[in-house]
Amino acid sequence: MDSLTQAALGGAVGYAVLGNKVGRKAALWGAILGTLPDLDVFLPYEGAVEAFTYHRGFSHSLLVHLLISPIIAWLLIRIHNDTSRFKHRWFWLVFLCLSTHAVLDSFTVYGTQLLWPITEYPFAISNIFIIDPFVTIPLLVGLIMVLLPNIQYITKARANAFGLLVSCIYLGWSLIGKGIIDNNVESVLAKQGIQSQHYMSTPAPFTTLLWRSVMVVENEYYEVYTSVFDAVEDVSVDAYPTSPKLLIPVQSEWGIKRLQWFTKGLYSVRLQDDDIILSDLRMGVECAYAFNFKVAKQTDSGVEVGSFEKFSKRPELSDMQSIWQRIWDPSISLAPTADQQPPC
Numbered sequence: 001m002d003s004l005t006q007a008a009l010g011g012a013v014g015y016a017v018l019g020n021k022v023g024r025k026a027a028l029w030g031a032i033l034g035t036l037p038d039l040d041v042f043l044p045y046e047g048a049v050e051a052f053t054y055h056r057g058f059s060h061s062l063l064v065h066l067l068i069s070p071i072i073a074w075l076l077i078r079i080h081n082d083t084s085r086f087k088h089r090w091f092w093l094v095f096l097c098l099s100t101h102a103v104l105d106s107f108t109v110y111g112t113q114l115l116w117p118i119t120e121y122p123f124a125i126s127n128i129f130i131i132d133p134f135v136t137i138p139l140l141v142g143l144i145m146v147l148l149p150n151i152q153y154i155t156k157a158r159a160n161a162f163g164l165l166v167s168c169i170y171l172g173w174s175l176i177g178k179g180i181i182d183n184n185v186e187s188v189l190a191k192q193g194i195q196s197q198h199y200m201s202t203p204a205p206f207t208t209l210l211w212r213s214v215m216v217v218e219n220e221y222y223e224v225y226t227s228v229f230d231a232v233e234d235v236s237v238d239a240y241p242t243s244p245k246l247l248i249p250v251q252s253e254w255g256i257k258r259l260q261w262f263t264k265g266l267y268s269v270r271l272q273d274d275d276i277i278l279s280d281l282r283m284g285v286e287c288a289y290a291f292n293f294k295v296a297k298q299t300d301s302g303v304e305v306g307s308f309e310k311f312s313k314r315p316e317l318s319d320m321q322s323i324w325q326r327i328w329d330p331s332i333s334l335a336p337t338a339d340q341q342p343p344c
Contacts, residue, residue, distance in 0.1 A: 001104050002131045003035050008139035009104060009167075010034015010097040015146050015160050017093040020153060021086050026093060027146045027160075029076060033097035037105075048310035049255040052291060053122075053262040060102040061116040069095040107171065109202045109282045111262060122262060126202045126282075127174040133206060138166035174208045181211040181226050188235045189215070194222065198265035200282055201226075210327045214266055214281045219243065221268055223286055225334050227327045234330035240286060242268040246276045249303035250296045259293060274298045275306060287336045288313045 001009075014030015040059040045051040058064055073090040077083060083090070106112040108130050111122025128135065142163025146156045181201050189196065196215030204210040204225070213224040223238045246269050247256055259278055260267065266281045276296035283290040292313070294306040326332045 001108060001128075001135070003038060005131070005136040005139065006034045006038065006101050006104065007031040008034075008136060008143050009100055011143040011146070012139050012160050012164050013096050013100055014093050015143075015156070016164065017096060018086060018089045019146065019157060019160070021089065022080065022083050023153075024147055025080065027143060030093060030097045031143070033072070033094060034101050037098060037101050047255070047308055048293065049258055049308050052293075052310065053258050056102075056105055056110060056112045056122070057120070058113070058116050060105060060112050060114065062099050062102060062114050063118065064116070065095055065098040065102065069098065107174075109200065111264075122264075124264075124282075125175075125178075126200060127178045128171065128208070129203045129205050131206060132170075132203075132208070134170045134208075135167050138163040138170075170208075174203065177203075177208045177228050178211070180228055181213065184226055184230065184232050184235060185213045185224055187232050188224070188237060191232075192237060194237070196222070200264070200266050202282065204323050207324070207327065210323060212285065216242070216266055216268075216281070221266075221281060223335070225326060227330065229328065230330050236330075236333070238286070238333075238335040240268070241270075243271065244269050246271060246303070247278075247296065250305050253295070253305050255293075255305075255308050256295050259295070271298065276303070284313070285334070290314070 008031070010033050011027040011031035014033070015027040017030075018026035037059040040055060040057065045054060069091055072094045073087065076090050076094070077087055102112055102114055106114055106123045107125050107128045109124050109126040110130070111124045113120050114123050115121070140163075142160040145151065145159035178201060185201065194215070194217060196217055198216040199213070200215075201211050201213040204212055209229070210225060210227050213226065215222045219242060220239050221242050223240065224235060226235050250256060256278070259280075263280045263282060268279045268281055270277050270279070274297055275294045276298065278293050278295045279289040280291040281289065290312050292311050294309045294311075296306045297304050322332060322334060326334055
């Protein structure tokens with residue numbers, strides 16, 4: 001999730017744990033700890049693939065959080081000497097602020113290595129978009145109430161608890177919505193005789209009412225937009241070509257195998273000029289994927305390993321109007337127009 005949401009969540013959790021003992025300090029430290037795991041983006045990774053696939057690694061591990069929480073709690077007690085009698089609560093504040101950050105990240109599609117170093121598997125439930133105001137605003141309103149002066153503790157505690165409750169209820173709804181969507185898409189695929197090797201559904205930007213599903217089948221992949229209000233017969237499937245055989249000459253390259261693993265098979269391969277491009281189909285939309293890598297290059301002597309340079313193409317903000325209209329109107333197509341078909 002975005003940094004503002006993580007800070008608001010950390011502050012809310014911190015105040016819920018220790019606010020009745022140390023006041024606003026609990027919320028402030030909670031907000032700081034809530035953003036701490038994402039500092040791994042500043043680590044000097046060797047290349048684009050490493051930066052992409054090691055992010056949300058050790059710093060997001062629940063096991064690491066459990067080990068470092070006593071150390072951080074001890075440091076906080078040294079800073080606030082008069083709170084040493086609350087050492088157990090300081091521990092829970094630290095651990096819960098760090099761990100809820102990681103768990104919330106695992107609700108997005110990117111992938112979070114919750115059990116590193118036991119496994120590097122990137123857990124991704126994919127039931128919430130990376131930015132969703134319906135998660136953030138309740139937490140933020142409660143946190144602002146906590147930080148305001150001249151308000152009684154009971155009022156602050158209730159506002160903070162209410163913000164946490166509303167966000168949790170919304171996250172719970174997103175899991176229900178995902179179940180509805182997956183069931184509908186499965187029915188559509190069965191009717192069309194499509195048996196996907198790899199499948200994923202994720203919410204459209206800023207909403208859990210419209211979802212985007214992607215599935216990969218050998219030399220094709222499919223993109224489906226489905227609203228929770230759609231009838232099964234209203235769901236349309238758009239097919240696009242992919243050329244995984246282009247990777248055969250360099251398939252043993254670590255960077256390629258790493259990207260195939262991290263994307264969980266949800267990637268496309270295309271030739272653009274002389275570059276062989278691997279795109280992560282999970283994040284973005286057709287013709288505007290967030291993570292694309294130049295993994296190989298075609299030359300006169302054959303296919304050679306590429307630079308693994310990463311580049312992104314963001315969707316146009318003007319597309320947001322179409323996305324919100326599509327929630328209510330299944331006749332609206334979000335597929336690229338003919339002049340936008342790949343290579344985009």
